[in-house]
Amino acid sequence: MTVTRFAPSPTGYIHVGNLRTALFNFLIARKQGGTFILRIDDTDPERSKEEYVDAIKQDLEWLGLTWDRVERQSDRLDRYADAADKYRDMGRFYEAFETPTELDLKRKKQLNMGKPPVYDRAALALSDDDKARLRTERGDGVWRFKLDQERIEWTDGILGDLSIDAASVSDPVLIRADGQVLYTLASVVDDTDMGVTHVVRGSDHVTNTATQIQMIHALGATAPAFAHHSLLTGPQGEALSKRLGTLSIRDLRARGIAPMALLSLMARLGSSQPVELRSSIDELIEGFDLSQFGSAPTKFDENDLLPLTAHVLQGTDYASVKDRIAAAGVPDDLAQAFWAVVRDNISVLDEVDGWWALMRDGADPLVDDEDADFIRAAMPMLPEEVDGDTWGQWTSAVKDATGRKGKGLFMPLRKAVTGRTNGPDMAALLPLLQVIKARTY
Numbered sequence: 410m411t412v413t414r415f416a417p418s419p420t421g422y423i424h425v426g427n428l429r430t431a432l433f434n435f436l437i438a439r440k441q442g443g444t445f446i447l448r449i450d451d452t453d454p455e456r457s458k459e460e461y462v463d464a465i466k467q468d469l470e471w472l473g474l475t476w477d478r479v480e481r482q483s484d485r486l487d488r489y490a491d492a493a494d495k496y497r498d499m500g501r502f503y504e505a506f507e508t509p510t511e512l513d514l515k516r517k518k519q520l521n522m523g524k525p526p527v528y529d530r531a532a533l534a535l536s537d538d539d540k541a542r543l544r545t546e547r548g549d550g551v552w553r554f555k556l557d558q559e560r561i562e563w564t565d566g567i568l569g570d571l572s573i574d575a576a577s578v579s580d581p582v583l584i585r586a587d588g589q590v591l592y593t594l595a596s597v598v599d600d601t602d603m604g605v606t607h608v609v610r611g612s613d614h615v616t617n618t619a620t621q622i623q624m625i626h627a628l629g630a631t632a633p634a635f636a637h638h639s640l641l642t643g644p645q646g647e648a649l650s651k652r653l654g655t656l657s658i659r660d661l662r663a664r665g666i667a668p669m670a671l672l673s674l675m676a677r678l679g680s681s682q683p684v685e686l687r688s689s690i691d692e693l694i695e696g697f698d699l700s701q702f703g704s705a706p707t708k709f710d711e712n713d714l715l716p717l718t719a720h721v722l723q724g725t726d727y728a729s730v731k732d733r734i735a736a737a738g739v740p741d742d743l744a745q746a747f748w749a750v751v752r753d754n755i756s757v758l759d760e761v762d763g764w765w766a767l768m769r770d771g772a773d774p775l776v777d778d779e780d781a782d783f784i785r786a787a788m789p790m791l792p793e794e795v796d797g798d799t800w801g802q803w804t805s806a807v808k809d810a811t812g813r814k815g816k817g818l819f820m821p822l823r824k825a826v827t828g829r830t831n832g833p834d835m836a837a838l839l840p841l842l843q844v845i846k847a848r849t850y
């Protein structure tokens with residue numbers, strides 16, 4: 410059975426980069442009728458915050474990415490201790506006492522000599538007496554996993570055949586000097602215990618994967634299928650890392666982006682398949698194919714979300730937005746007609762406020778000098794009582810009286826009445842206008 414997981418650390422809000430990971434794992438599980446686990450990677454008690462756990466859940470719920478169960482790493486510390494004991498018993502785990510400054514110095518020396526900055530395993534040569542002495546002098550050491558120095562190979566679901574020389578990677582620290590279990594160990598134990606079959610994550614984890622594959626095998630388990638998606642960049646290929654703070658899911662929600670717009674974009678961006686607006690999660694699941702994704706960095710432009718959201722709104726019925734329209738202050742008797750007129754002319758839902766303000770208060774007329782006489786002649790011909798036929802009747806009367814036609818007739822009237830050059834169909838809009846300031850022009 411397929412089992413996948415999304416494993417955020419609750420140290421901040423999730424953003425578009427995390428969403429890519431969450432979505433791919435979700436879609437794989439759902440496509441194969443499997444299980445999708447929300448795993449909270451909270452082994453760091455200082456940085457992990459309960460408010461972020463709640464926020465992550467809210468954001469996933471808003472998106473419709475439902476999980477089958479939640480697992481928390483902080484509940485599983487015993488399991489990590491067991492695995493650590495196993496590694497110790499099989500001689501794959503050793504204590505090391507270098508200070509961060511010493512490690513830094515070693516790295517600099519290696520780099521100066523043109524060597525990769527890999528931990529030199531000096532701690533392996535320590536006798537029991539050495540260790541006892543160091544422990545007294547410096548306190549407990551860190552615990553490192555001893556990698557087998559061989560090539561680690563796997564076929565990546567996105568990157569294809571990969572081969573990493575374990576000798577080029579430092580033996581990973583799995584337990585800190587203060588006893589805190591690090592993600593690398595916790596994740597291996599969880600993936601093994603929970604029968605995770607597929608792991609999709611960002612390509613910044615490729616080296617982790619190499620070490621984790623050895624660690625999983627050392628526990629006598631089978632490694633899941635790994636796939637690493639490329640990292641997102643801005644539209645010009647620039648690093649997105651600094652801007653991710655403003656690209657949190659809750660920020661996009663606050664800006665009125667529709668969940669299906671976001672999901673539809675993220676399910677296709679960086680793949681050879683075109684971005685298409687999907688109307689449901691089921692459609693997304695059906696159209697998802699991990700093998701279509703490439704290794705090149707993926708350009709993300711948040712502006713692409715606007716036309717997609719506009720499309721979602723065009724297909725949204727009144728019942729779904731009733732409360733939002735009421736909140737904008739639109740009276741009940743006008744609300745349905747208001748939505749019918751406005752929904753094709755907004756790209757995010759919050760724009761209903763601007764449209765209602767325009768209808769309620771009227772707009773300052775926009776009149777070009779060459780149209781001033783024309784508008785002065787046309788406005789008195791607009792009937793007091795306006796209905797769905799008024800625009801047609803008014804414009805044909807104005808046409809007869811002034812000889813203007815086509816764009817030269819319609820555009821100045823639109824601009825005078827709405828103060829804008831674009832907007833909804835005038836015949837439908839006119840009856841909704843509570844005030845027409847141009848009447849007094």
Ligand code: GLU
Pocket residue numbers: 416417418450592596609610614
């Ligand atoms: N907590 C890790 C992260 O957010 C999870 C990585 C993984 O998927 O294994 O980077």
